[in-house]
Amino acid sequence: MNDKNFPRVVISGLSGDSGKTAVSCGLISCFLNKGMNVSGFKKGPDYIDAAWMSLALGKPARNLDTYMMGDRKVKGSFYKNACTDGINIIEGNRGLFDGVDDKGIYSTAELAKLLKSPVIIIMNVCKVTRTAAASILGCKTMDPDLNIKGVILNRVAGDRHEKVIRRSIEEITGVPVIGAIPKLPCNKILPSRYLGLMTPGELEHNSSFLNELEKIVKNNLDVKNVIEIAGNAPSFEFDNVDDLIQPKCYQPVDVKIGYFHDQAFSFYYPENLEMLRAEGAELIPISSVHNTFFDDLDALYIGGGFPEINLNKISMNRGMIAAIKKMAEDGLPIYAECGGLMYLASEIIWKERKYSLSGVLPIVISMNDKPQGHGYSEMIVDSENPFYEIGTVIKGHEFHYSKISEYDPGLESCLAVSRGCGCLDGRDGLIYKNVFASYLHVHSLATPEWVTGMIKCAKSFHEFKKRLANPVLTGLHS
Secondary structure, three states: OEEEOOOEEEEEEOOOOOOHHHHHHHHHHHHHHOOOEEEEEEEOOOHHHHHHHHHHHOOOOEEEOHHHHOHHHHHHHHHHHOOOOEEEEEEOOOOOOOOOOOOOOOOHHHHHHHOOOOEEEEEEOOOOOOHHHHHHHHHHHHOOOOOEEEEEEEEEOOHHHHHHHHHHHHHHHOOOEEEEEEOOOHHHOOOEEOOEEOOHHHOOOHHHHHHHHHHHHHHHEOHHHHHHHHHOOOOEEEOOOHHHHOOOOOOOOOEEEEEEOOOOEEEOOHHHHHHHHHOOEEEEEEOOOOOOOOOOOOEEEEOEEOHHHHHHHHHHOHHHHHHHHHHHHOOOOEEEEOHHHHHOOOEEEEOOEEEEOOOOOOEEEEEOOOOOEEEEEEEEEOOOOOOOOOOOEEEEEEEEOEEEEEEOOOOEEEEEEEEOOOOEOOEEEEEEOOEEEEOOEOOOOOOHHHHHHHHHHHHHHHHHHHHHHOHHHHOOOO
16 A cells, blocks of 8 residues: 655635636646645646646646546546645636536545545635625535635625625634635636637747736735645555556557647647557657648547637648548548547538538538537447447547538448437447547546557558568569
């Protein structure tokens, strides 16, 4: 049994948009400038909040998702990546008790208990006074096993407003108020849009937001108290961590795997890339906007992102579009998730305008004003495909405002949707030659079969190219 002290705190809220990411990033910046060692984690599958935390940290923030990974792998990931000589910030998602059902399964509260972590609640108190105390009292009563150690008030109207709420919460609940953030102008907080926060890569001066958040935290929070709360967290026990964090798929191989990485495509869990590297793959970042060619590849990984926001630039890069089309026809293994699926379409329709894309798949994508798929997903591989064995169960998530509005009825798919929406009538996992495209996002700790499939496909294509380059090996010599 491994037993370590990890100073840690969960930053939670009573709802979405309570200010969790802003406070988490502000605290991270503040602690780093104090010379402390800091690690960061995001509860749930969200890419964007974790990206802002990663920017603040200067290293990857890790997603901890008990639905996709299970409790044991979540604990293993925390144990591996947390620091013992500083502080660990764990940002929650949604409201504290919000999960997939009325029992709050997979909620931030359940994660906090799993990690034996104290909780600080950020509370939007706009147009609220004593009722704030009732909300905190309700949280304490609802789950007495939850270790709620502090409250941060957000969107406070003034001194009197703060004093009334502070006295009410502390006298009625016994939970200390450790900070009060005033209402702030929009240019002082992280910018957002329909899918939540904007990604750091889309903003030219993203560091200025972090500087502002650090100032807000230093001026309005009892930072020393946060450190004390984290430092008083109980020791954390975990056994046999090594068997959870080491990839267990293929022997190390010398293959090149490209992946789109730019302002349009940025949704990649760090573990996905790390585990490919650990298997011996050389990863080559590619821009869908700026690159027109790239080195000889053995596979291509196109993650999610916001291709719709960058359609003008993407669709004008005809050299890249033509290259992807040709390589798909030549049999290059391509694994595409959500935004990647959109890139492989023949057209995307957005705001009544059509944009021509790669046409690898005979589909037309339409953007909508409301989510077309949102939440956790589970799918079963039920037919042949390049990447997964039949019978594999994949747990992931989907969040997309796009849908397939036109398609070739002969289009093949390999995933049966048992939970979620998928892309076509209870199906997902579109197949064309060695191309796999899906709205499903997967995490390699939850689905190690994905790593196995990527490496297997890359190695097979690598050997295929060697045979083509050497006619003797193909049996084509005279």
